[in-house]
Amino acid sequence: MRDPDVGFTLTDDVVERSTKLSHHLAREVARLGPEGWTKVEASFAMTAAAESTVIVFGDADGRFARVFPTPQILGMLREHRDLSSGFGDGPWWRYLLTMTSDGKLDVDYDYGDEPFPDDQLFPPATYRTDIELYPREHVPMWLAAYIGNAGHQLRDPRTAAEQARADAAAGVTATTCEPGAEFPDLPVITRRWAVIAAAFVAVESSWGPRTAPGCLVFEGASRSGSTLSLLPGDRAVLSGGVWNAPALEAAYAGPAPLPALYRGAPAWVSEVVLNRRATSGLLSFCYWWEAGRWHRGDSPSADQLAAAVPAMWTTDTVVDVVAGVLGDSASAAQLAAIGPLVRAAEQGGVTAELLARVFPGAGFDRDAAYFELTVAGATADFRTELTHD
Numbered sequence: 001m002r003d004p005d006v007g008f009t010l011t012d013d014v015v016e017r018s019t020k021l022s023h024h025l026a027r028e029v030a031r032l033g034p035e036g037w038t039k040v041e042a043s044f045a046m047t048a049a050a051e052s053t054v055i056v057f058g059d060a061d062g063r064f065a066r067v068f069p070t071p072q073i074l075g076m077l078r079e080h081r082d083l084s085s086g087f088g089d090g091p092w093w094r095y096l097l098t099m100t101s102d103g104k105l106d107v108d109y110d111y112g113d114e115p116f117p118d119d120q121l122f123p124p125a126t127y128r129t130d131i132e133l134y135p136r137e138h139v140p141m142w143l144a145a146y147i148g149n150a151g152h153q154l155r156d157p158r159t160a161a162e163q164a165r166a167d168a169a170a171g172v173t174a175t176t177c178e179p180g181a182e183f184p185d186l187p188v189i190t191r192r193w194a195v196i197a198a199a200f201v202a203v204e205s206s207w208g209p210r211t212a213p214g215c216l217v218f219e220g221a222s223r224s225g226s227t228l229s230l231l232p233g234d235r236a237v238l239s240g241g242v243w244n245a246p247a248l249e250a251a252y253a254g255p256a257p258l259p260a261l262y263r264g265a266p267a268w269v270s271e272v273v274l275n276r277r278a279t280s281g282l283l284s285f286c287y288w289w290e291a292g293r294w295h296r297g298d299s300p301s302a303d304q305l306a307a308a309v310p311a312m313w314t315t316d317t318v319v320d321v322v323a324g325v326l327g328d329s330a331s332a333a334q335l336a337a338i339g340p341l342v343r344a345a346e347q348g349g350v351t352a353e354l355l356a357r358v359f360p361g362a363g364f365d366r367d368a369a370y371f372e373l374t375v376a377g378a379t380a381d382f383r384t385e386l387t388h389d
Helices: 012-030 071-084 124-133 141-148 157-170 186-202 246-253 315-326 332-346 352-358 366-375
Strands: 037-046 051-059 064-067 094-100 105-110 210-212 215-219 225-231 235-241 285-290 293-296
Touching: 012 037, 012 071, 012 094, 012 105, 037 071, 051 071, 071 094, 124 141, 141 246, 186 210, 186 215, 186 225, 186 235, 186 315, 186 332, 186 352, 186 366, 210 366, 315 332, 332 352, 352 366
Parallel strands: none
Antiparallel strands: 037 051, 037 094, 051 064, 094 105, 210 215, 215 225, 225 235, 235 285, 285 293
16 A cells, blocks of 8 residues: 655545545535525545536425535545545545535545446546646546557557458458357347337336347346347347457556457448447457358357346246246236247247237337337238237
8 A cells, every 4th residue: 555645645634634525515615505505515526737626405395596606615525635645445436425405514535446437437648648747556447448458449440441351461350259159149039128128118217228220239237248249141240348348458557468359350340339448448258150150250259248148048037037037027928929939939920919028008118118129020911000909
């Protein structure tokens, strides 16, 4: 642990000084409040070269007012941040304060375990400068990628074509996956994905995967996710990122190179069809479907990617997910109907009747659910009109 550069060693005096500063900060923030305020929430993002603040007061009538910090408040924050550099692996990036008018105070320090809000995210060079002044043993992977990926995972069409030609000339090839060894075949994975999406849509949940023409999307609760992009000619690209991917950790934390995700990839595997994580350097896998098989470069095997894709591995896993979405209130008849629905979807034969057995009554949005299935080619007839109870 490094000693803070404040003229004395890390002792109880430093902790006491830090605590006093927080209470003083709270009093100064409270003075900015309009008459009648009941609660204030403030977030202060700060580095050695930049700062961003959000201070919002609210009252009992639901009215809100944003105010701006005084130079005195900012000065105390800078002092507190400098003191905090001795408490662990570098100072905090954001100081979060919540307080009520009756004196209840809550302070938290954000060290970047999760990405910062866009309005409190500074340019990469700002963080590089701060890390030079306050060296850290570990920088969160998302931040390390943000400040150091330099666009290495980007692959515009020209670059994709050049890399494909270079690979061909050098005899570099992709790994061709054995049927069923990694992901299900493309038609099956697409339709199972759509069944899970339909279930979440039917219960009007904002979570879960979604389907759209030519593209299926999934964002997991653990900040991992993926995109399945469908192309003409029975081709597709499945790409995304696992939040704590070991290969990315090794590359951004040390001398290891980034994995060659596009090794042997055809020219049509370009940024247009890649998951958005490629832009931020957080893409940890890329598979492509061609000639009836999945192919990959230096991507992990599928069993390491469960957090980033829907649970579409088997018919039974999809059945379990749909049952979980329905919850404990599902009837025995509903649960019994899930298996036939999934199997029909796998064959592209879902009907309105099958869907209604799983999602009966006016409490479900079957129109939206049917759309998810239709877009993925899982319905028997896209002209089918649903009937409602």
